Amino acid sequence: MFMKKQPQVTTNRLSLADLVTLGNKAKDIVSGVRESLLQPDFVKPAPTFTVQQLGWFCGLEDKDVLARARKGDLPGANEPEPGKKRRMYSLETLRVWTQAVLSENLRPEGADAIVIGVCNFKGGVSKTTTAVALAQGLSLRGHKVLIIDQDPQASATTLMGVEGVDDDDTLLPLCYGTQTSAGYAIRKTYWDGIDIIPASLSLYGAEFALPGRQKSEANFEFWNVLSYALDDVRQNYDVIVIDTSPALSYLTINAMLAADGLVIPVPPNNLDFISSSQFFSLFNDVAGGLVTERGKAKEFDFVNILLSRVDYNSASSSAVREWISGAYGDKLLPVEIPETSATKSASATFGTVYDIAPSDINTKTYRRAFDAYERFTELIESQVMMAWQRQLNDFKRVSLQSQEK
Ligand SMILES: Nc1ncnc2c1ncn2[C@@H]1O[C@H](COP(=O)(O)OP(=O)(O)O)[C@@H](O)[C@H]1O
Ligand SMILES: [Mg+2]
Numbered sequence: 001m002f003m004k005k006q007p008q009v010t011t012n013r014l015s016l017a018d019l020v021t022l023g024n025k026a027k028d029i030v031s032g033v034r035e036s037l038l039q040p041d042f043v044k045p046a047p048t049f050t051v052q053q054l055g056w057f058c059g060l061e062d063k064d065v066l067a068r069a070r071k072g073d074l075p076g077a078n079e080p081e082p083g084k085k086r087r088m089y090s091l092e093t094l095r096v097w098t099q100a101v102l103s104e105n106l107r108p109e110g111a112d113a114i115v116i117g118v119c120n121f122k123g124g125v126s127k128t129t130t131a132v133a134l135a136q137g138l139s140l141r142g143h144k145v146l147i148i149d150q151d152p153q154a155s156a157t158t159l160m161g162v163e164g165v166d167d168d169d170t171l172l173p174l175c176y177g178t179q180t181s182a183g184y185a186i187r188k189t190y191w192d193g194i195d196i197i198p199a200s201l202s203l204y205g206a207e208f209a210l211p212g213r214q215k216s217e218a219n220f221e222f223w224n225v226l227s228y229a230l231d232d233v234r235q236n237y238d239v240i241v242i243d244t245s246p247a248l249s250y251l252t253i254n255a256m257l258a259a260d261g262l263v264i265p266v267p268p269n270n271l272d273f274i275s276s277s278q279f280f281s282l283f284n285d286v287a288g289g290l291v292t293e294r295g296k297a298k299e300f301d302f303v304n305i306l307l308s309r310v311d312y313n314s315a316s317s318s319a320v321r322e323w324i325s326g327a328y329g330d331k332l333l334p335v336e337i338p339e340t341s342a343t344k345s346a347s348a349t350f351g352t353v354y355d356i357a358p359s360d361i362n363t364k365t366y367r368r369a370f371d372a373y374e375r376f377t378e379l380i381e382s383q384v385m386m387a388w389q390r391q392l393n394d395f396k397r398v399s400l401q402s403q404e405k
Contacts, residue, residue, distance in 0.1 A: 044161030044190040047355055048088035051077065057094060057140055058101040065097075074100055092192045099142035105381060106142060110395060111388040112234035113146070114301070116241050116380070117259035121282070122275045123246035126265045126308035128155040129343060129352060130376075131243035134263070136354040137377030138384075139193035143238035146186065148226075149199035150255055151245035157198040158350055160189045165200040171251070174229050175206040177213060182229040195237075203251070210250040223290045226254035239384055253287050260301045260387050263380070265308035265337075266324060268317040273324055276305070301387035306376065307336040335375040342369035 049057075055065045069076035074097055077087035089097075099106065107113075118131040128151070135145040149156040150171065157165060169187070173179040185197040210222040230240065242255040256262065266276045287298070305328045311317055325332050342365045346356045353369045360366075 044350070046091040046190050046192065047357065048078075048090055049094050050086065050088060053358075054089045054094050054097060058097050060101065090192075094140065095142055095193050098140060102142055105385060107238045108388055108392060111391050113230075113237040113240045114260045114384045114387045114391075115230065115258050116239060116261045116263060116384075117244060117255040118241065118263045118265065119244045119252060119256060119279075120264050120266065120276065121246055121248055121252075121279055122272060125246075125267055125272060126337065127246070128159065128243050129347065130263060130265045130306065130308060130337070131241050132156055132159045133352045133354060133373045134377060134380060135194050135239075135241045136191065136352060137373055138239050138241075138381060139191065140354070141377070141381060143193070143381075144236070145194050146197070146233065146237045146240045147194060148182075148197045148240065148242045148255075150203070150242055150251045151199055152201050152203040153245070154199040154201070154203075156243040157196065157200070159347075159352065160191065160194065160196050160198075161350070162187065162189060162196060162198045165198045167200060167202040167205075170199050170203050171197060171226070172203055172205055172209070174225055175209040175213075175251075177209075177217075180229060181232040182226075183232055186233065206251050207249055210254075221290075222250055223253050223257050223287065226251075227258040230258060248282055248286060253283075253290075256283060257287065257290070257298060261380075261383060262300055262303045263306055264304065265306045267309040267339075268307055268311075268320040268324060269314075270316065270320060273320050273327075276324075277327065301390060302383040303331055304380070304383075305332045307332070309339040310336045311339045333376065333379055335372060335379060337372045337376065338368055340365050340369040342366045 051062045051065050055062050058065070060068075068074050075093045077089045077093070080087050116134070118127045118134070120127055131147065135147050139145050147156055147160060148171070154165065169185055171182075171185065173184065174182065179185075182197060186195050187198065189196050210225065213220050214222045226242075234240075242259065244252045244255045264276065264279065266272055305324065307321065307324065310321070321336075341362070342353050342356070345360075346352050349355070353366070353373055356366070358366045358370075
């Protein structure tokens with residue numbers, strides 16, 4: 001007689017403990033990879049620069065760089081490393097140069113750090129890569145940058161070479177209310193000119209701590225915790241870049257309300273475009289009714305959509321690029337970040353395009369990625385400079401008003 005074949009029943013059902021074991025195995029492998037990449041002493045190396053690269057960042061010819069270094073008014077290159085011929089300029093040296101040569105772009109006296117939130121409620125759209133590359137690009141122009149990692153997945157923390165983060169080293173104590181100023185959590189990184197407030201998995205706790213305090217503490221404003229916490233450090237930085245998690249979380253609302261400017265990376269594909277279209281109304285639904293800007297309506301100095309991970313081989317992406325440009329008009333930045341193997345191979349070694357030497361990979365690919373990030377940084381820098389002027393005018397107006405009283 002014909003018997004219906006029974007599906008095979010597997011007995012390998014997984015308990016939560018099995019999942020933890022799986023996770024631990026993966027963690028061991030990750031830390032092994034990390035150790036081998038970051039040997040011998042676990043300090044991620046900062047890049048060094050040829051005279052041509054230094055000249056490029058300063059807008060100077062090689063010969064002018066060499067002449068000024070010879071005169072001694074700006075520092076010169078280091079002696080070649082053992083076994084190498086080339087004299088290279090350190091990152092610190094490059095920043096001394098850009099601060100001197102591009103001084104008109106630096107933060108004017110009396111202005112504060114401009115806070116930039118890199119947001120999108122979707123994962124994998126290049127938020128972290130964009131946030132870290134932007135911080136690096138700005139620092140190479142001489143600015144001092146603080147990165148705030150708000151994603152419990154801590155990818156920005158990893159890219160910045162920071163290890164061994166305890167719960168109390170993250171934004172968590174601010175959310176619990178045991179700290180009120182962000183200073184406690186700031187630490188240096190391998191990159192001169194970039195400090196970080198790191199994240200760790202336990203930062204998920206913020207999503208319970210903030211609403212809990214909203215219920216129990218009179219006059220508590222869960223949405224302004226970060227903005228107030230940054231008051232003490234705004235004078236120490238030129239720009240503060242916040243890398244957010246892919247959710248409209250309590251922390252993301254804090255980031256967006258603390259921000260002077262937003263950068264929203266959107267890859268040109270249907271689903272990412274649709275999800276970006278929901279971003280603004282969802283944010284408004286949640287945050288629109290809050291008392292923002294400490295009593296005033298929330299305003300941003302700039303909101304930029306950045307086309308990210310653009311794959312020029314994909315047939316659909318050019319159509320979607322047109323929709324995006326139709327929808328966002330002048331909010332869409334006039335630069336596109338291509339999907340490149342340069343960014344991929346940099347991220348395989350826990351870095352960005354600014355961490356790899358042009359000689360490490362195909363020069364054309366490197367150039368394409370590097371030029372796009374440089375143009376992006378330049379566009380953000382010019383808006384940061386306008387925001388500083390707006391601040392100075394605001395400060396002047398407030399002081400005139402208080403004199404009149
Ligand atoms: N321009 C790019 N080209 C190639 N790969 C990219 C690019 N931007 C990001 N990626 C890769 O895509 C993945 C997601 O990027 P990530 O910056 O972590 O996004 P998010 O923070 O939005 O989740 C990472 O593996 C990253 O290396
Ligand atoms: Mg991320």
